[in-house]
Amino acid sequence: MKVGVLTGGGDCPGLNAVIRGVVRKGVQEYGYEFTGFKDGWRGAVEGDTVPLGIPAVRGILPRGGTILGSSRTNPFTLDEGVRQIKDTLAKHEVDALIAIGGEDTLGVAARLHAEYGIPCVGVPKTIDNDLSATDYTFGFDTAVGIATEAIDRLHTTAESHMRVLVVEVMGRHAGWIALHSGLAGGANAILIPEQRFDLDEVCAWVTSRFKASYAPIVVVAEGAMPKDGDMVLKDATTDSFGHVRLSGVGEWLAKEIEARTGKEARTTVLGHVQRGGTPSAFDRWLATRFGLHAVDAVRDGAFGTMVALRGTDIVRVPLAEATARLKTVDPALYREAGVFFG
Ligand code: F6P
Numbered sequence: 001m002k003v004g005v006l007t008g009g010g011d012c013p014g015l016n017a018v019i020r021g022v023v024r025k026g027v028q029e030y031g032y033e034f035t036g037f038k039d040g041w042r043g044a045v046e047g048d049t050v051p052l053g054i055p056a057v058r059g060i061l062p063r064g065g066t067i068l069g070s071s072r073t074n075p076f077t078l079d080e081g082v083r084q085i086k087d088t089l090a091k092h093e094v095d096a097l098i099a100i101g102g103e104d105t106l107g108v109a110a111r112l113h114a115e116y117g118i119p120c121v122g123v124p125k126t127i128d129n130d131l132s133a134t135d136y137t138f139g140f141d142t143a144v145g146i147a148t149e150a151i152d153r154l155h156t157t158a159e160s161h162m163r164v165l166v167v168e169v170m171g172r173h174a175g176w177i178a179l180h181s182g183l184a185g186g187a188n189a190i191l192i193p194e195q196r197f198d199l200d201e202v203c204a205w206v207t208s209r210f211k212a213s214y215a216p217i218v219v220v221a222e223g224a225m226p227k228d229g230d231m232v233l234k235d236a237t238t239d240s241f242g243h244v245r246l247s248g249v250g251e252w253l254a255k256e257i258e259a260r261t262g263k264e265a266r267t268t269v270l271g272h273v274q275r276g277g278t279p280s281a282f283d284r285w286l287a288t289r290f291g292l293h294a295v296d297a298v299r300d301g302a303f304g305t306m307v308a309l310r311g312t313d314i315v316r317v318p319l320a321e322a323t324a325r326l327k328t329v330d331p332a333l334y335r336e337a338g339v340f341f342g
Contacts, residue, residue, distance in 0.1 A: 001031075001032045001033070001096070001298070002032070002033045002034070002035060002092070002093055002094050002095055003022075003032050003034050003035070003094065003095065003096050003097070003098060004034075004035050004037055004044065004089065004094040004096070004097045004098070005019060005034055005035070005036050005037065005052060005068065005097075005100070006036070006037040006040050006041065006043060006044060006068060006097070006099055006100065006101075007019070007040060007068045007069070007100045007101065007105075007125070008040030008041055008070055008071065008072070008073075008099065008100070008101035008104065008105030008108075009040065009070060009072060009101045009102040009103075009104055009126070010070070010102070010126070010127070011064070011066055011070055011275055011276070012125045012126060012138065012275060013064050013127075013139050013142040013143075013275070013276075013277065013278065013279035013280070013283050014125070014139050014142070014283040014284060014286065014287030015065065015066040015068075015100060015287070016057075016060040016063050016064075016065070016067055017060075017061050017138070017283070017284045017287035017288045017291065018123055018125075018287045018288070018291040018294070019036075019052070019057060019060065019066070019067060019068065019100070019291065020057040020060055020288070020291065021287070021288040021289070021290070021291020021294075021295075022098055022292075022294055022295045023052055023053065023054065023056070023057045023291075024054070024057065024291075025291070025292045025296075026295040027053065030299055032295070032298075033053075034052035034053065035049050035050075035051070035092050036051070036052035036056070036067075036068045037049055037050075037068065037088075038050055038068060038069050039068070039069040039070055039071040039073065040068075040071045040072070040073055040101065040105060041071070041073045041074060041075050041085070041105070041108055042073035043069075044075070044084075044085045044088055044089075045073065045075050045078065045081050045084045045088070046084070047087070047088040047091060047092070049088075050068065061284060061288070062278045062279070062284070063278065064275075064276050064277040064278055064279065065276070074104060074108060075108060076108060082112070082116060085112065085118070086116070086118070089118070095119065096119040096120070096121065096298045097109070097112075097118065097120045097121070098120075098121050098122075098123060098294050098295070098298065099120055099121070099122050099123070100122075100123040100125050101122070101123075101125055102125055102126040102128070102131060102137075103130075103131060103323055103326065105122075106122040106124065106131070106306060106319055106322060106323050109319055110122070110319035110320050110322075110323050113303055113319065114304065119298075119301075119303040120303055120304065121294050121297045121303060121305060121307070122294075122305070122306035122307070122319050122322065123290045123294050123306065123307055124290070124306055124308060124322060125137055125138060125139060126139060126140070127139040127142070127143035127177065127274060127275055128170065128172070128173070128174055128176060128177065129174070129176040129177070129327070130173055130174035130176060130326045130327050130328065131322055131323075131326070131327060132321065132322055132323075132325055132326065132327045133306065133317040133327075134306075134317075134322070135308075135309045135310060135311065136286065136309050138279065138283040138286040138287040138290065139275070139279070139283055140176065140283075141280045141282040141283050141286075142274075142277075142278075142279050142283050143170065143177050143181075143274040143275065144177055144181045144184065145280050146270070146273060146274050147167070147169045147181035147185070147219075147270055147274060148181045148184040148185045150167060150185075150268065150273075151167055151181060151182070151184075151185025151186070151187060151217060152185055154167060154217060155185070155215075158215035158216070158217055159214070159215045161264070162210070162215050162263075162264075163263070163264045163265060163266055164206055164215065164254065164257050164261070164264070164265035164266070165215070165216075165217050165218070165265070165267075166218045166220060166253050166254045166257070166265060166266070166268070167187075167217060167218070167219050167220070167250070167267075167268050167270065168220050168222055168249060168250030168251075168267060168269040168270065169181060169219060169220070169222070169270050169274065170221070170222055170270070170275070171192070171193060171221035171222060171223055172193065172221075172222060172223040172245070173193055173326050173328065174192075174194065174221075174223075174326060174328045174329060175190070175191075175192020175193055175194055175221040175224070175328075175334070177274065178190050178191065178220065178221040178224070179192060179329055179333070179334065181219060182337065183337055183340070185217070185219070186217070186340070187217045187218065187219040187340070188205055188209050188214075188216040188217055188341060188342060189202050189205050189206070189216070189217075189218040189219070189220075189341050189342075190220075190337055190341070191218070191219070191220040191221065191224040191253075192221050192223075192224055192329055192334060193221055193223035193224050193225065193328075194328045194329045194331070194334065195331070195334060196224075196225050196226060196227045196228075197224060197225075197226055198226075198227050199226050199227070199253075199256055199260070200260075202253070202257065203256075203257055203261050204342065205341050205342035206257055206261050206263065207261055207263075208342045210261075210263060218253065218257070220250055222245070222249060222250075223245060223249075224246075225245070225246055248269075250267040250268075250269050251267050251269075253265075253267070254266060254267040289314050290307050290314065293316075294307050297316055304318060304319050304320075305318060305319060306319050308322065
């Protein structure tokens, strides 16, 4: 049995741990061979491969990024993309594919399996934690840890200068990183894409914090949007995923808060710092287990499935279920955090 492995979409701490888990178990227990496809679906389309055996995975467990490289190539947007993938699989005698990725990468795997019978198993990856059908994705815990540490540090600067500090974290469509790091870091406002925020309310929270002699921290997810009345439409753009966004929402917010409350405000955009570097212990544990179970799914012929975390168990779910819709923050969970705002 020869198995192809690829990593697609944004990089994410734990990708290498999955690859290592897959290869170690596949080679040692089942005698499989592996081929790595470079840069996600691009490598599968173009036949760009790398050898993937035990030597290639030695020492990679704590390393961020992915030894296979990544891209956002989607074969379904290319004229001959699917045919090229079939040719690559035939040429390299690959019997099954393990695709490690988020919504886009796994959406491709789901279609390749459902529409073309290509044997695919998926592994869920995203720092955003917004994939359905799994309690957590690896990378999320690391991102929350990095954001929380940043918030802790920013508290001291906010207090020393009695400033408002706005922290922009990742999360285009879902506010999981904002919610978890905001709670863990003791933020005074957490703004998420799932619920448009009221700028007057945010300014009232800020003012109330100063009255109590504290300097407020506002955590805002990059995809958060103000309510229509507050929107400066000219500042909104459509991102590469076709979603209307207020690009630079953190900067925009700090300016508005300063203008409306008269308090000095600054923004820190954490950006790709949240995605890079060594994975947390939890993410190494989860990613490794995902890898071990993904190769078991191949052995069992459980194609068209994705490995997922349910409680402390790793289970298999249909790829279609995992990619049908995004997992967003439940309104009740968000309301629960509201007691700390202001
Ligand atoms: O999906 C992961 C993610 O990091 C998002 O949180 C973020 O919006 C996006 O990727 C950024 O993508 P890129 O690195 O391609 O700009």
